[in-house]
Structures are given as C-alpha cells and as structure tokens.
Amino acid sequence: MAQLDDNGQRSARPLIEWVVAGLGLLITIALIGTIAWKALQGPLAKPQIALKVTAISVSGEQYLVEFSALNHGDQTVAGVTVEGRLNAEGHETEVKETTLDYVAGQSQTNGGLFFRTDPRKGDLQVSASGYQLP
Amino acid sequence: MNPAPPLPSFTMHARQSFGRALARALAGAILFSFPLLMTMEMWWMGIYLDRARLLLLLVLTLLLLLPLSYFVGFERTGGANEDALDAIVAFGVGAVAAALMLILFGIITLAMPLNEIVGKIAIQTVPASIGAILARGQLGSGQKDLEAKQRRAGYPGQLFIMLAGAIFLAFNVAPTDEMLLIAFKMTYLQALSLMLLSILALHAFVYALDFRGSEHAPAGMKFGWLLISHSVAGYGIAVVVSLYVLWTFGRTDGASLTQIAMMTTVLGFPAALGAASARIII
DSSP states (O other), rough: OEEETTSSSSEEOOHHHHHHHHHHHHHHHHHHHHHHHHTTSOOOOOOOOOEEEEEEEEEETEEEEEEEEOOSSOEEEEEEEEEEEEETTEEEEEEEEEEEEETTTEEEEEEEEEEEOOGGSSSEEEOOOOOOOO | OSSSSOOOSHHHHHHHHHHHHHHHHHHHHHHHHHHHTTTHHHHHHHHOHHHHHHHHHHHHHHHHHHHHHHHOOOOOOOOOHHHHHHHHHHHHHHHHHHHHHHEEEEETTTOOOOOHHHHHHHHHHHHHHHHHHHHHHHSSSSSHHHHHHHHHHHHHHHHHHHHHHHHHHHHHHHHSSHHHHHHOOOOHHHHHHHHHHHHHHHHHHIISOOOOTTOOOTTTHHHHHIIIIIIHOOOOOOHHHHHHEEEETTTTOOOOHHHHHHHHHHHHHHHHHHHHHHHHOO
16 A cells, blocks of 8 residues: 655555554554453363472571462462461471462462471471452 | 853853753652652562662663653753753653652651662652653643654654653553552453553544644545554554563563463553553643
8 A cells, every 4th residue: 555645646654664563463462362362261260379388598596488379270369378387396386377468360479487496307388278359 | 261162051041941941840750750759669669679670670761761852852952962961861850859759758768778768769760750851841832843843753753652651651550559459350351351442542542532732644544554553553562561561560570471461451551541642741
C-alpha cells in the first residue's frame, strides 16, 4: 500500500512502521497467547506448596534457616503460615513461624526462620500450615 | 571586558528567565511526583531494591530525559547541547525536590544509613525529574513550538512520546501492592478482556477523540493499518515498559510465566493509557 505524503506524491510506508507494527503485534500476540493458553487448560489446580530448606547459616547468636516455598498449584495464596519444628536431643526444642504475604500460582517465594539451637544438629521439619485467598 | 564572547545565559534577562524556569521545574517535579512521594511502597523500594537495577533505572531515566527535553524541555532550547544540559538539570532538580519532600515528610533522617537515604531519593528522582521536564508543557508557554516539533519528529517521535507516557503512568502505580493483588484476583478471561480494553482505549484516545494534540488519521490510511501501526504498536510499547518496570521492582523474581503475563496485563492498562494520553499531557 502506498500513501500520499505532504508533497502529494505517492510514497511507500517507511520500513520502521512495518518493523515496529510487527513487533507490537508479536508482543501483543505473545501476551494474549500466554494467558489464553493457560485459560484453555481447564480448571485451576488447587494450591500445593512445597517447602524446601535452601540454606542454614549462623546469624548473630542465632541460626538462620532460609527456605523457598514453591506453589505447584495455579491458585495464588496469601498469608501463608510457614512453621519450622526442630527436634533435637530427643524432644521438640523449638517451633518457629513466619507468614508469607503471597505465594503466586506456579511461583516461588523465599523466606527465613531463626532458631536458637543449631538446626543442623537436629531434625528440622518446615511445612506450610495454612493460607487465605487474596 | 570579558575576553570570551558573552553567552546569552549570562545576560541579566536570561538569568531571570532561567531562574523562573528552574522554579517552574521544581514546581513540576513536586506536582508530578507527590503521589509517589506519599506512597510507602516507594520508600521500601528505596531500601531493598536491587542496586544494579536501580542504577540501570536511573541511567535509562537520564536517556529518556534527553529526547523529552527536546520535545518539552523547561528552557527554550537552542540545540542538542542545551537539550542535554536541560535533561541533566531536570534530573538534578528532580533529586533535590525528592530529597526536600522526603525530609519534610520525615521519611529520611540523618540517623538513617547513607544507602537507605540515597536509595529513597534515587527512586523518587525518576518521576520527579520527568515532572521537572514536563513542567514546561504544563506550566509554561511555547505550545505552538512544541506541536511543530512533535509533527516534525514523525512516526519515531510519536513512538517516543508514547513510550514516555507509558513509563510515567506505569511508574505511578507499579510500586503499589494493588498491582499484584489485582493480578491475583483476576481470572484469565478478565485479563484477556483488560488487554482488549487497553488496546481499544489506546486507539480511541489518540485517534478517535478530538483531544488537544490528538492525531487525526492521515487521509488514506486504512483503519486496520492504523490500528496495527499505531495502537497495537503503542500497546507493544506499553507491554515492554510494564515488563521492565515489574522486573526493576523485583515483581518478576520467582514468578511463573503466567503470573508475569497477568501482572504485565494489569500494569499494561495504565501504561497504555499513558501512551495514549501522552500527547495531551506533554
């Protein structure tokens, strides 16, 4: 297609318009595609939070347990309470808790818990105890 | 007599008008950035934002200010050098305005670590310096000159103005928790509808409505081509801007592709509105 320019002459559309228009279209289709593809997958999978201890280190006079919470479900959850139970010397020595604001669907959030006794010398269980819907 | 030829800026008249322009820039910086200066997520971002990403944001802001200065600069610009100088001055004015307001609000105090103070000011400098540059378009004169410049700039110029508008509006809402929350609450169907609305709004704003500075569809341009070459291209810009801002604010860390797409769609709406209305605001 040609169009009239200011001098009344026929001029081809500049290459830059084709390139930018094409890129814009590509980006828009990619965004629509990502969400539409997910929308066609059927009902949302319920939240399923997998907790993994990623590191244990000394933090001042305490021990820091860093963890990741990966939500395998599609549904985003809020206010996820994470509990760390430490069993050492044959009995439960410490229970620590923290709350994660959000763990989005299929996404990961990181957090940490502080313990007074060294969690490496005992049996540490980190689990999610509950959530709210955002 | 001074051996060097006297520059225009050294004359009494020019100095007075530079002072006025500086005051106008300061007013613009405060006017355009006060919503973010009063947003607590912005203060937190100043503390925890990844320093490399913050630095990149500041560099890109300066690069954005250069062409913006050409279009709307707060001094009557004479050439590329003056545009560059204006951009740097606007950046400085933005930083000063942000620092003053944050001190006034009690958000930064001398008891805080330097890193925190600098971070809080740095992030606010982005909207404040854009405000300082926009001050001329909003508070000053020289509208005709501006429109002529925009016309001369052609298609790349229009794209740039859309980019600036998208950045400014997206940045204004991106730090809030509500951006995340809306993305979490929306269904996929609602997200797809919001995308459609964003593109239609872009199209309607710029080409159908007869706002000041709105672009009349050039004769002979087919509706479909106009939609693709301007509105969809504009939405592409809005999407890229949204993605970049989300990444800068650490929203994409650990998030799945679907979640990123949902957040981008949410932020893409104000970004699209910014791209659409930029010609009116600027």
